[in-house]
Amino acid sequence: MKLKQYLGILTGALYGLLLRLFFDPSEDIEIFKYYSINSISFFWIVPIIISVIPLLIGRKEVLLSKWKTIVYPVLSQILFFIITLSQGIEDWLCILILAFPFILVAGLVGLLITPLLKKKYHNKLYSIIFLPLIFSPIESIIPNxxxxxxxxxxxxxxxxxxxxxxxxxxxxxxxxxxxxxxxxxxxxxxxxxxxxxxxxxxxxxxxxxxxxxxxxxxxxxxxxxxxxxxxxxxxxxxxxxxxxxxxxxxxxxxxxxxxxxxxxxxxxxxxxxxxxxxxxxxxxxxxxxxxxxxxxxxxxxxxxxxxxxxxxxxx
Missing domain, CATH: 3.30.530.20 (START domain)
Structure with missing residues (x-):
């Protein structure tokens, strides 16, 4: 179903938006000190998950098409950029700096994760949406x-x-x-x-x-x-x-x-x-x-x- 495929693209973008706001909150709350948008977690792990979500939700309709497994994750990233830019959350320079890791990851995810999804590991992969929230506090312990x-x-x-x-x-x-x-x-x-x-x-x-x-x-x-x-x-x-x-x-x-x-x-x-x-x-x-x-x-x-x-x- 085409609607399910497009829903995956939108869900991936909205997930990215949610994490973007979580990693850079407007309020100075103690728990958020472990999260930063200038981190490996945000720059490299978040785009992986944004890219995986369209594949998980679209599943068969997407996985049967090789080009969709690459294009749909990229579309999800681009939609994330459009939303954050239009809402003033990011500006063009920030988008440019984010674009390289985000788009690179999107392309690689389609090539590397698709075989796992075809082997019916998709249910287990849903748990990776929590990975940035777990990894970032661990990352914060390591000195810059x-x-x-x-x-x-x-x-x-x-x-x-x-x-x-x-x-x-x-x-x-x-x-x-x-x-x-x-x-x-x-x-x-x-x-x-x-x-x-x-x-x-x-x-x-x-x-x-x-x-x-x-x-x-x-x-x-x-x-x-x-x-x-x-x-x-x-x-x-x-x-x-x-x-x-x-x-x-x-x-x-x-x-x-x-x-x-x-x-x-x-x-x-x-x-x-x-x-x-x-x-x-x-x-x-x-x-x-x-x-x-x-x-x-x-x-x-x-x-x-x-x-x-x-x-x-x-x-």
Missing amino acids: NTKTYDVESSIIIEKTKSEVWANLIEVPEILEDEYQKGFFNYIGVPRPIKSEIKTVNGKEYRIGYFSDDLELYESISNINYLENVSFDIHINDSKLRNTPTDHHILKSDYFTFQNIKYELIHLSENKTKLILSCKYSINSKMNIYANFWAEQIIGDFEERLLSSLKYKLED
Whole structure:
């Protein structure tokens, strides 16, 4: 029956939604401290079960078709993404980060679990819906691995060191036509607008203004005139967006900005190499995967900012 097949797709997606809400509750309740969406349980075990549910419910109608055993789990994952995105539970950047493990698992489940279901082990497999709830508290006992990373980008600007330096501590406003938007900007990563030195509540900050009303508060940690300048980022003082990305990354204990640094190298009378680097730490059990996305996003941001500065200074 076709209705039963489609019900399996919907049930898998709703199961994912339920676990998504359970692993990131709005209330600070003691029991939920053992559950986190930034965990192996959520990233790898939950998508397995979302993928298995359409096969369990659809059973014969699905198992007799090889393409359905692969496509239906994927459809269940996609429906889960659509629901969480439409309800504001996730945004496009979060979906992108989730997509690789979720879709990969969906495809593998169809190939690996189908033989078990055909051997009539399906009744026993229903119990796996509780697996994330059991495994996550066990996972929480294992300490996270904290590691520091650094992403560096550079560009050559046809200006003297003093001319470049004059535009670093307080970056002049970058207009729309001076900034080349990229893929990450279109899915929610804000673009830089300007930075300025301001005194707020008796403290001097370098405030970086971004699109979507994001404001990052920074302080100068080290300065060597015409050579380099470093800034510490104060996330707790910054004005963040009310988005899933800012909540799960910038406000979390899993990702921490250490500092950003500009360095100038004299190449010739009117040619300067400008280097921008960002140091950050990741505290998780999936540092390799988390850092892959951090490198892509931060590296893209640095390159576009440097290109905008070059365009503005050389124009």
